Amino acid sequence: MGDMRSIQETKLPGVGVRHDFVTRSGDRLGVIAHKTGRRELLVYDDADPDACQSVVRLEEEDSHALAELLGGSGVAEAQSSLMQSVEGLTLDWLPIGAGSRCVGTPLRDTGVRGETGVSIVAIVRAGRTIPTPGPDFVLAADDTAVVIGTPEGIQETFALLQGG
Amino acid sequence: MAIAAAAAETTGLVFVELGLIVVVLAVLARVALRFGISPIPLYLLAGLAFGVGGVVPLSLTEEFVEVGAEIGVVLLLFMLGLEYSAEELRASLKVGVPAGVVDAVLNFAPGLVAGLLLSWSPVASVLLGGVTYISSSGVIAKVLGDLDRLGNRETPAVLTILVLEDLAMAVYLPVVAVLLLGTGVAAGAISLGVAVTAVAVVLLLALRFGQAVSRAIESRSDEVVLLTTFGLVLVVAGVAQQLQVSSAVGAFLVGIALSGGVAEHARTLLGPLRDLFAATFFVFFGLQVDPAAIPPVALLAVALGVVTAASKLATGWWAARRVGVATRGRFRAGAALIARGEFSIVIAGLGVSAGVEPQLGPLAAAYVLLMAIVGPVAARAVDPCVIWLQQRREVRAAAAARESL
Numbered sequence: 001m002g003d004m005r006s007i008q009e010t011k012l013p014g015v016g017v018r019h020d021f022v023t024r025s026g027d028r029l030g031v032i033a034h035k036t037g038r039r040e041l042l043v044y045d046d047a048d049p050d051a052c053q054s055v056v057r058l059e060e061e062d063s064h065a066l067a068e069l070l071g072g073s074g075v076a077e078a079q080s081s082l083m084q085s086v087e088g089l090t091l092d093w094l095p096i097g098a099g100s101r102c103v104g105t106p107l108r109d110t111g112v113r114g115e116t117g118v119s120i121v122a123i124v125r126a127g128r129t130i131p132t133p134g135p136d137f138v139l140a141a142d143d144t145a146v147v148i149g150t151p152e153g154i155q156e157t158f159a160l161l162q163g164g
Numbered sequence: 165m166a167i168a169a170a171a172a173e174t175t176g177l178v179f180v181e182l183g184l185i186v187v188v189l190a191v192l193a194r195v196a197l198r199f200g201i202s203p204i205p206l207y208l209l210a211g212l213a214f215g216v217g218g219v220v221p222l223s224l225t226e227e228f229v230e231v232g233a234e235i236g237v238v239l240l241l242f243m244l245g246l247e248y249s250a251e252e253l254r255a256s257l258k259v260g261v262p263a264g265v266v267d268a269v270l271n272f273a274p275g276l277v278a279g280l281l282l283s284w285s286p287v288a289s290v291l292l293g294g295v296t297y298i299s300s301s302g303v304i305a306k307v308l309g310d311l312d313r314l315g316n317r318e319t320p321a322v323l324t325i326l327v328l329e330d331l332a333m334a335v336y337l338p339v340v341a342v343l344l345l346g347t348g349v350a351a352g353a354i355s356l357g358v359a360v361t362a363v364a365v366v367l368l369l370a371l372r373f374g375q376a377v378s379r380a381i382e383s384r385s386d387e388v389v390l391l392t393t394f395g396l397v398l399v400v401a402g403v404a405q406q407l408q409v410s411s412a413v414g415a416f417l418v419g420i421a422l423s424g425g426v427a428e429h430a431r432t433l434l435g436p437l438r439d440l441f442a443a444t445f446f447v448f449f450g451l452q453v454d455p456a457a458i459p460p461v462a463l464l465a466v467a468l469g470v471v472t473a474a475s476k477l478a479t480g481w482w483a484a485r486r487v488g489v490a491t492r493g494r495f496r497a498g499a500a501l502i503a504r505g506e507f508s509i510v511i512a513g514l515g516v517s518a519g520v521e522p523q524l525g526p527l528a529a530a531y532v533l534l535m536a537i538v539g540p541v542a543a544r545a546v547d548p549c550v551i552w553l554q555q556r557r558e559v560r561a562a563a564a565a566r567e568s569l
Contacts, residue, residue: 012319012323013247013252013256013323013324013327014248014252014305015314040314040315044315048492048493051313051317052313052315054312
């Protein structure tokens with residue numbers, strides 16, 4: 001991530017915004033974000049650098065699929081849509097440290113829900129998602145808890161799950 | 165009973181006539197879609213055919229069509245305002261004024277001069293200047309999208325010119341409204357002052373309170389948003405008309421004031437309404453023009469078309485060069501701007517309904533028929549033409565180099 005390409009932003013009045021950058025191998029790529037949510041993926045032409053050699057139209061789902069394939073995370077998108085629907089609540093991903101006292105503890109005894117009011121909606125373990133873990137679910141080191149709650153509650157939960 | 169029966173019969177006839185017009189327009193829209201051209205010239209032709217001296221003159225529905233046409237103009241300008249946020253207008257003004265001025269001078273002048281040479285009245289000449297000045301943002305946006313040119317580097321220059329033309333309309337239309345009143349210089353100056361002040365005040369209010377208004381209007385219900393925005397647009401347009409600011413400009417300012425989610429919402433809801441009423445407007449304009457009056461002005465329209473195609477080409481070329489675009493892109497920008505359409509008709513329509521100059525309607529109709537078709541064709545053809553010319557030049561240069569050896 002250290003080497004972010006310099007991305008240029010150009011406003012297209014009435015259409016949306018265009019972003020473009022030059023790849024390490026020297027190709028110029030761009031994306032137009034239309035106001036309607038549609039995207040256009042642009043590959044500029046070597047012979048005529050002002051024009052596009054190919055343009056791919058992407059509907060919203062297509063953009064998500066492409067971002068997923070390119071290794072961008074759909075997570076941020078899901079989070080932002082959730083934030084919009086549930087005002088005041090935050091969704092977050094909290095890692096469980098190897099030294100945490102919660103390792104080997106059933107969820108019921110971690111005190112997350114009782115003390116912080118935060119809900120653990122899923123556990124990500126070894127790349128697999130376990131939805132709605134029950135109170136008997138036992139946490140392991142390197143699990144990631146997907147939690148939802150107030151920002152302060154999530155801070156406290158983070159401390160609980162990391163703490164020794 | 166007899167009266168009621170007669171009324172019912174009239175209503176029936178109105179429905180049939182109106183329905184047939186709309187069905188004809190639907191067929192034309194389909195044809196336009198099939199051939200990838202703008203439907204505007206076809207709607208104009210339909211209007212010519214239905215009008216006085218046309219193939220199938222209408223009898224019953226003209227009054228209804230007239231109100232529909234007025235609503236069409238209002239919605240055209242409202243939707244145009246919706247396309248832009250106040251922020252975009254400000255940004256365009258900041259970077260685009262030189263290109264906007266070049267555009268205005270190069271493209272307003274041919275119409276104005278042509279009008280004066282034809283010894284038209286100054287007002288009619290100013291209207292003809294407007295007809296040749298404003299490019300069709302609807303046609304151009306579609307062409308750029310269809311040709312995959314929205315990402316091109318010359319495109320921001322083109323779009324900025326279009327934005328500035330639309331802003332120029334907000335000043336031009338009230339000026340024309342005052343000129344059409346034909347009052348004396350002093351009274352005219354006062355009305356003009358009122359008009360320009362009103363535009364400035366509304367624009368400031370729009371910038372300032374636009375977000376609050378947008379939030380107040382937004383609702384989850386399509387029905388609520390549709391009725392509120394449509395009502396608001398008509399009321400503001402009507403008040404603007406009363407103040408001699410022109411209803412279209414009032415609607416445009418409402419469009420600019422609305423932003424964010426409600427703008428998007430209103431766009432999807434009022435888009436179909438705009439399509440219906442704008443089509444009505446183009447037909448109505450055609451209705452008012454006697455087809456027999458077109459052949460005498462056809463050559464004039466072609467001449468004006470050639471000159472103003474060249475002037476738009478020069479405008480785009482210059483604007484693209486300013487932002488560092490190479491030759492091919494400069495020609496693409498110029499050719500993209502050639503299309504004229506809805507706003508030329510809006511401007512000419514003002515003169516036609518005020519009856520300033522009998523030749524204005526036929527000339528504008530012929531001119532727009534020509535430019536709405538030639539514009540997109542030129543935009544498509546320019547790139548291959550420039551490549552061909554460049555290659556020929558290279559071949560020649562190579563041949564010359566061989567000869568000199």
